Amino acid sequence: MEEKIGVICRKFASFAFINTAGVIIISMRASPLVFILRYFLVISLIAATTAFLFFVLRGALNTPLVALLFLLPVGLTTALWGLGPGIVSAVSAFLSFNYFFIQPYYTFQVRHTSDVFVLLVFLFVAVVISQLVGRAQAGLAAATAREREATQLYELSTALAGLQDDEAIARAIAEQIQVVSQAEYIEIEIYALPTLKVDLPINTSAPEQKPEFVIALQSARGQLGEIRIWRIGNSVSQAEKRLLQTFASQGALALEHAQLAQVESRAKLLEDSDQLKSAILSSVSHELRTPLATIKASISSLRSGEVNWESSARTDLLAAVDDETDRLNILVGNLLDMSRIEAGALKPQRQWNLLAEIIDGVLARMQHLTEQHRIETDVPDDLPLLPVDYVQMEQVFTNLISNSVKYAPLGSLIRISVRVRDEEAVLVKVSNQGPQVPPEHIERIFDKFYRVTAADRVTGTGLGLSICKGIIQAHGGEIWAENLPDGFAFNFTLPRSWDGAPPPQLPVDPETT
């Protein structure tokens, strides 16, 4: 008979062992202390039940009823803590029942055949109860775990959404892993950025020992990096590993996506600069060919002998050739200036100059261009000397005036005025009665090749104003445009001092005749 029970016990033990996989899922969630405490409570509960039945109700109950009452703590523990504690309580209840309530008492031996039967039924029922309740518990726990995983994954993907920066992505992954795993230390290395290492907590150095867990950030195109997790004590469960792997693959996806986005934006940039280059080329070749076409047509007709040598047509053609070569020359000069500005080689050769002399010189040279407009200058006689590059300032005025001439209606007024703004600077205004510029264009008209109107309607390279901007900025001034009630104006400032020095004093001039 003893042998029989031994067999039953062995069978029971192997049955419990088979179920360990399920047990671990649950138990691993708890810390070791809680784990031990739980089994201690199970044993205590069975002991308490035994004591109650033994001292209070002994004699009042028959054996099957005792067996039924022993099922209560078994069901309770299983419901509370799952299959493992349930099985343990079932076994201990069985042993206790046998020891205290089955004759002969205080032995594990069984005298009556009917008691063997009761014991077997008890064991069967207890195990079945703990199985059923435990499975339900395990299923619930697994469902809760899955839900938590899903929530964590959702949080990770929310945190990663829209991130384009590798470091931000790595930081988001590290933070989410920290929440999930309660790790002491997390380090993420991304191979593409050797200098980038995201650490959590920040500003502490990695522990000296090896990390407990290392996950590769694996993308379809190879390993992008590595996550290292340090967690003292608890080992990492299968479920956690699975979750961390999912996190890592989400992170790798985000990194890959960010890298693709970067590649795409680089490609876009190249495409844009290509478009700019072709815009420059088409603008420049158009501007170069137009005067060349005039020159070629004029010269070939003069050479053909079809134009009367004495006619006014001949004079006109020659004048056209002359004008167009000047235009070509200005165009080449503009391109040269622009390339100097772009190369940062436009250093003003400053000297103390009179703005009036510069403006007068420009107007004298532009006489033929401005003769269909009225020009008015307003420069105070006592305007102080300014530290500017004479030739560059000539260029600024030339470009602003020729721009005004181009857009303002014939016969309208173009006005150049200079005022001392304050101790720091003088303010120059070149205004015209031309059309206003829509506000959305007004900031951009100083960009190179920027045009408010279609390119083929107005001649020019689209460089003049950007050259002005480059020169004024090199002088330490500012340039801007504004719409006037009856027209349009360019404004710019020029600093009055040169490296902090005021205009020099002139030597005394002895009077004589």
Place this chain on the structure above:
Amino acid sequence: MTNQPHILVIDDEPQILRALRTILSEKGFEVTVANRGEEGLALAAANPPDIIILDLGLPDMDGIEVCARLREWTQTPIIVLSVRDTERDKVAALDKGADDYLTKPFGIEELLARVRVALRHSTRARGAQTSLVKAGPLTIDLAWHHVTRSGEDVKLTATEFKLLAYLAANRGRVLTHKSILIHVWDPADADHTEYLRVYMRQLRKKLEADPNHPQYILTEPGIGYRFLADEDTE
């Protein structure tokens, strides 16, 4: 030797040489051309020209150096040709002894005018000096320190007259800021272009009909000034 003035053109651009040779020959000059600096120096020594037209961008040596080496032994007028935007080079060449400059592309009338001025100046330097310079309504008596405008006396300060006299003595030629400052003020004042800006404005107010649109005292942007007398505008 013929009576035709002899011009040596030193430039490495075949098209420019072709055009200048054709045009200048047509205008009655004897023209010699050189492609390189060394060749130009050798030709100038072998057959001294009346005028040298010199491009600053030469393949073998800097035009400024050619200028300096010519000035070691000859005062033959040199007219410098250069592309735009090289004011520093132009000023350097002028300070090294070049007489005038022209920016490429240039009009042929301009070149011929400069050639005439240079020839007259070298003739003046060798021959008798006239002390009277006429420019429109202006008469400047360099000997008597006397200036009239439409017959009326113009009062000038000492510095103003010194400045005007230097310009008038070199009428038609471009004078760099530095050379004016050294001659009229002092070598120590060679960088004080602001003196020129102020004094030129004063002079223009006293001499020009419209000081804002000067006819006689012309600004050469980035280089210096030029006085235009009647003989140069003929």
